[in-house]
Amino acid sequence: MNTTPVPDARALRSAAENFDALRGKLPIPGDPHRGPESVTVAKQISELGKRITALGDEILFRTASPDLDAHTAKVISDFAATVEPAGEVASALGSVAHQLSFLERTEHLRDQPDAMDAREVATLVIGDALGLADAFLRDASYSLYAAAAAASPPPRQLRAARSRSTAAAPLPSATPPTVPPAAAAPSRTTRGR
Numbered sequence: 001m002n003t004t005p006v007p008d009a010r011a012l013r014s015a016a017e018n019f020d021a022l023r024g025k026l027p028i029p030g031d032p033h034r035g036p037e038s039v040t041v042a043k044q045i046s047e048l049g050k051r052i053t054a055l056g057d058e059i060l061f062r063t064a065s066p067d068l069d070a071h072t073a074k075v076i077s078d079f080a081a082t083v084e085p086a087g088e089v090a091s092a093l094g095s096v097a098h099q100l101s102f103l104e105r106t107e108h109l110r111d112q113p114d115a116m117d118a119r120e121v122a123t124l125v126i127g128d129a130l131g132l133a134d135a136f137l138r139d140a141s142y143s144l145y146a147a148a149a150a151a152s153p154p155p156r157q158l159r160a161a162r163s164r165s166t167a168a169a170p171l172p173s174a175t176p177p178t179v180p181p182a183a184a185a186p187s188r189t190t191r192g193r
Contacts, residue, residue, distance in 0.1 A: 008075045009152040011058055015082065016144030018051050022089075023137035027096075029127045036126055038100045045093045052086050055079050071151070078147035085136040085143075092133035099126045 027036035058079045062072050099122040109115035
């Protein structure tokens, strides 16, 4: 099976858009409308799991072919390279879920000094983990967009212009430029005063 550039570019772009959509739904610490909540984070972990499964399906679909060409191998590599940042996002969101669970379990202790410190640390960990999730989702989507652009065939007009420009005029011959003797570089053995 030889996959073709147009469907591959669409699949790569679609995966990039899915990671962008996840990034747009990340909770924002301190935002009353988008603050981190356990249910929201659990839904995002579930959605991320579906996106990782979709990456695996794209890889499997292309790898299962007995006759891989160079284009298909590159597309497989592009999808596979996205699994690592997606895994980092899963790890970061797992950390957020863990810390939110801790905050919920210790809500009744929040006025005790020891619990206050631990809860403050948990809040900082949540902020850091969400920042990491955002950065890794951005990396995943940007690399997929770049791969989609590279997999896309050039537009029809560009192909036509290239064919006209190379067919209409012959390439200039590669003649060495002539340099007047006065402009020639001085020899290494010549010393200046």
